[in-house]
Amino acid sequence: MSSANTSPPGNCKFAIPKKGRLYEKVAAMLKGSGIDYHREPRLDVALCNGLPLTIIFLPASDIAQYVGEGNVDIGVTGWDVVQESLVDVDRILDLGFGKCKLCVQAPVANNITDVSTLAGGRIVTSFPELSKKFFASLDAEKGVETKVKFVGGSVEAACGLGLADAVVDLVETGTTMRAAGLEVVSDILSTEAILIANKKSEHKDIVDLLKRRMEGFITANKYVMISYNISNELLHDALKITPGKKSPNITALDNGKFKAVSSLVLKKESNNKMDELHDMGATDILTVQLTNTRM
Numbered sequence: 001m002s003s004a005n006t007s008p009p010g011n012c013k014f015a016i017p018k019k020g021r022l023y024e025k026v027a028a029m030l031k032g033s034g035i036d037y038h039r040e041p042r043l044d045v046a047l048c049n050g051l052p053l054t055i056i057f058l059p060a061s062d063i064a065q066y067v068g069e070g071n072v073d074i075g076v077t078g079w080d081v082v083q084e085s086l087v088d089v090d091r092i093l094d095l096g097f098g099k100c101k102l103c104v105q106a107p108v109a110n111n112i113t114d115v116s117t118l119a120g121g122r123i124v125t126s127f128p129e130l131s132k133k134f135f136a137s138l139d140a141e142k143g144v145e146t147k148v149k150f151v152g153g154s155v156e157a158a159c160g161l162g163l164a165d166a167v168v169d170l171v172e173t174g175t176t177m178r179a180a181g182l183e184v185v186s187d188i189l190s191t192e193a194i195l196i197a198n199k200k201s202e203h204k205d206i207v208d209l210l211k212r213r214m215e216g217f218i219t220a221n222k223y224v225m226i227s228y229n230i231s232n233e234l235l236h237d238a239l240k241i242t243p244g245k246k247s248p249n250i251t252a253l254d255n256g257k258f259k260a261v262s263s264l265v266l267k268k269e270s271n272n273k274m275d276e277l278h279d280m281g282a283t284d285i286l287t288v289q290l291t292n293t294r295m
Helices: 020-032 060-068 079-085 128-142 175-179 204-222 232-241 267-280
Strands: 012-017 045-047 053-058 074-078 090-094 100-107 122-125 147-150 166-171 182-191 193-197 223-231 249-252 258-266 283-289
Touching: 012 020, 012 060, 012 204, 020 074, 020 193, 020 204, 053 060, 060 074, 060 079, 060 193, 074 079, 074 204, 079 128, 079 182, 079 193, 090 204, 122 128, 128 147, 128 166, 128 182, 166 182, 175 182, 193 204, 204 223, 223 232, 223 267, 232 258, 232 267, 258 267, 267 283
Parallel strands: 012 053, 012 074, 122 147, 122 166
Antiparallel strands: 045 053, 074 193, 090 193, 100 166, 100 182, 223 258, 223 283, 249 258
């Protein structure tokens, strides 16, 4: 490996997915969290500006293993990958994207409603460890052995090709599953993108800093700041509409008859709350987008 593709001694090493939708989400989160780096073409290592932090770009399916074994200090991957990799890591922060479920899926035409009927059959999956763990108890009850076969992709095609009685795969919207003529028989695991850390990392300060910044970014994307003026008589009712994340900030205006209120509200509820405030007599109603926060 060339010196341009290595991490300087003493730097905290942070693994993120190298491509795909997960990479795009993580890259946007890092940018919003003030983690500034420049990635040279064809290199899988980038140094951060202003922090002793090296970003390492890896396949998402490998990140849990690298973190668990201490090759990198922290990483972002799916909870499903962590469980499948059989590693012991610290789950630092749930990131709120990449949400889906790992499910047992079987052909709709077979009308399977009881997952235990699949015990002893053939299962194709990219998650052999989780699949074996799930079917182990069912196998023990029935005295059979489910045959779990690993494939790296196109899992949903296995039943149609006669290779499996059912598959274990991730379901997000269900579009791919339904197109393959499959349906969910049982859920195994709910998953999303998470921030993980090696339990013995020597960079706890950087881990805490990243967690704090990323939490701030998540909050900033979830909330907006709403501000308005309201008469003293209506203040009590207005605060029922905007109680805030912890509590609102209230300031008396010079005329003594009104209060200025600012409060965090969920972004998805902001327009309805503005309408409610307007209808009850509030004025000068504004919402302000947040870029990052510290709570």
